[in-house]
Amino acid sequence: MNEILDLIAGLLVVAGSVFVLAGGIGALRMPDFYTRIHGASLTDSLGPVLVLGGLMIYAGLSLIAVKLAAVMLFLLVTSPTATYALANAALLSGLRPEGVEKTSTDPETPA
């Protein structure tokens, strides 16, 4: 039983690492700033959820698992906030997204 749980934990950590790696590749490969953010967002959405989830299974029902859950919770609240700060700063300083189909109808946002 323990071996099976360890195996599941390991698989989750590896799967999470794949998403983090793909996030790095995405940040390098995507054509412009906004699409690069999309690529990099793989690094802070499912990647850490899988890695921390795997570690929680590895830790079992303990205080360590609770702490890992708390880390995941804080990460899931703070990382989109930071991403928004980055994207909004780029938008407000006038960086236009490349190759966009429908532009914003809002006269106030320079999109």
Place this chain on the structure above:
Amino acid sequence: MPLMRYLLAIIALFAVWLLWGGLYKTPVLQLGIASCALVAWLTHRMALPDQQEHRFALLYRVPRYWLWLLWEMVVTNIQVLRLVLGPKSALSPTIVDIDAAASSKFALTLLGNSITLTPGTLTINIDDTRITTHCLTRAAAEDLRGGAMSRRVAAVDPD
């Protein structure tokens, strides 16, 4: 009554401190109380929007929403993983405005963060009436415009 709320906040924070730290020596505990008081004061200074009457309902509605969001994250992560590794011609960046005129500040924050958290859609601007998003593909933009996420956020915090 602000003093009561200060005390409640400090007690709650200190309980978490004790749970996290696990080191029960007098100087550490003093430091803990001091930092809890500091955090309570800083939070008060930030003047976070006051929604006392909603708080307890949110405690069980938000986790249920998170479960749905987690599934959305799995689906969109795999989509974007394919886009990242695939040809660049598959990209069709699109900007979409989401109408959010009826939302509370909490719902706006939750929706904006959820959009950013699901790869392929990115919140780039929020004002009182709408959320402007940048989407990696036309299909992701159509999904967002479909409004499944907005409806679920509205159910979490009906206002």
